[in-house]
Amino acid sequence: MSSRICVIVCLLAFAIFESCEREYVFRGESEDLSFSVDTLAFDTVFTSVGSTTKNLRVYNPVPDDVVIEAIELVGGDDSDFIMNVNGTAGSMIRDIPLRGNDSLFVFVEVNVNPTSENTPFVVSDSIFFYTKNKIHKVQLLAYGQNVVPLRKENLTSTTFTNEKPYLIYDWVVVDSAETLTIDPGARLHFHKDAFLIVFGSIRVNGEIDNPVMFSSDRLDEWYEDKPGQWGYIQLMPGSSEHHFNNAIIKNSTMGLVVDSVGVKDDEPPLKLNNVRIEHISSQGLIAQNSRIEASNSVFADCGSASVALTVGGHYEFYHCTIANYFNWDFRSTPAVVISNYFTDNNDKLVNPKLNADFFNSIIVGRNSNEIRLDFKVKADQDLADWVDVNFSNSMLKVGESEIEVYSHTFKDVLLNEDPAFIDVSKYNYQLDSLSFAQDIGNVEIARQYPKDALGVSRLEDKGPDLGAYERVDAQ
Structure with missing residues (x-):
């Protein structure tokens, strides 16, 4: 008996709910549709590479329900744009109900066909919204860019120019004894997980006002600072004569x-x-038993170490800014990691000699300690004979334990002060007018690198500033 009562109660409740459910009454008397945008604009889109999906909202701002008789992509099936209305794809969608004081989404993508143009070109279309007495129009606008596609390519000696961007899928390899030369202003864009391997030589010849760009193939603004969109550049053992x-x-x-x-x-x-x-999800620069000379360079915003120098080697950093305020995820690794050893498969210690020098540089970040030093030598070896690491005339963020154990490595340094960058949130690592890093660099080092990363002289005020950028007060 109780189960019958439950069933009856449920049926009554359902009937009451159904009777209260509002009926669709599409009168179409008011046709004042409104739109979230009058032009839906896309960032530059590479030919044959689809864009991200954008959307616009169509509003019915009055209490009366309406029927939109049709939503038409004017270019039809031949358009570079693709339209989807509330889950229905097509170039012409008919009889779309829209309740009073409600809205619907129209989703749009663009896929641009290749042309013979070198420079970006305009791609446009329109969407028409037909109601009983009106036709509403929303403009679609994008810029197409032709590319030089490369997929699983083994390169012999060649030059990449700045005429068109290079779009790399999967991998590109510079063979041994071959040289890849890259002209000023060239752009190399990598698809997801793609990478560049160099067995020969790479020579990157950018200019201050016309740098060479290695980045992802997603050009939408949201992806501008997003890490992990492609693989890496790797210089292999036996390769040589590289410069960037x-x-x-x-x-x-x-x-x-x-x-x-x-x-x-x-x-x-x-x-x-x-x-x-x-904007790197792991290490920015990671080197193993190599010789590197870096100047006027910035290593920033990495999910792990911005600079990792491992298994020995010889490294010199002059007027560099290493600033790690990565905020895409938690980061436990310091901005700089320096180590001289690894343990092989037989648990044998391998420890090549290590020399690393940092002059007139800044090493800071969000963590309380941004330098990790990790050294080991064999029982019959003296650490001082195998490891020589120095930080001189620099601003450093260092924990107490590192200072206590490796105090001899820090010479004429400023510890745990705020460098007062102009705006870390916008990745601007130039110095503010109140920065303690101004005018305290070693002049002899500055004479070797008399201009900063922007071409500004370091030798025309009280003294050279630390880091990659020289502070210039407004005249």
Whole structure:
């Protein structure tokens, strides 16, 4: 009996709910539709690479229900744009009900076909909204950019120019004894997980006002500072004669991976001049037993170490800014990690000699300690003979334990002060007018690098500033 009563009560409740449910009454008497935008604009889109999906909202601002008789993508099936209305795709969607004081979404993507143009070109279309007595119009606008696509390519000696961007899928390899030369203003865009491997040589010849760009293939504003969108650049053992001048590497999983480069007596070091590596999900610069000379460079916004120098090597950093305020995830690794060893498969310690010097630089970040020093030697070895690390005339954020154990490595340094960057949230690491890093650099070092990353002289005021940028007061 009780179960019958429950069933009856449920049926009555359902009947009451159904009788209260409002009926659709599409009168169509008021046709004052409104729209979230009058032009739906997209960022530059590479040919044959789809854009992100954007949307516009269509509002019925009055109490009366209406029927939108049709929503038409004017270019039809031949349009570069693709339309979806509340889950229904097509170039013409008919009889769309819209309740009073309600709204619906129209989703749009764009896929641009290749042309012969080198420079960006306009791609446009329109969406018409037909009601009983009116036709409403929303403009669609995008800029297409032709590219040079590269997929699983083994390169012989060649030059990348700035005429069109290069779009890399999967991988590109510079073969041994071959050289990839990259002209000022060239742009290399990498699809998800794509990477560049160099067995030969790479020579990046950017200019201050026309740098070479290594970044992802997502050009929408939201992706501008998003890490982990592509793989990495790796310089392999046996490769040599590399330099990166005025280059930007961003949005990757790792930035620049350097393995046993420049360690032979007859090989030049890898030279990084005015290089900016940022928005990286793991390490920005990670080197193993290599020789690197870096100047006027910025290593910032990395999910792990901005600079990791491992398994020995010889490293020199002059007027560099290493600033890690990564906020996409929790970061426990300091901005700079320096180690001289690894343990092989037989639990045997391998510890090549390590020399690392930082001059007139800034190493700071969000963590309480931004430098980790990790050294080991064999029982019959003296640490001082195998490890020589120095931080001189620099501003550092260092924990008490590192200072206590490795105090001899810090010479004429400013510890745990705020560098007073102009705006960390906008990745602007130039110095504010109140920065303690002004005018305290070593002049002899500054004479070797008389201009900063922006081409500003370091030798025309009281003294050189620390880091990659010289503070210039407004005249």
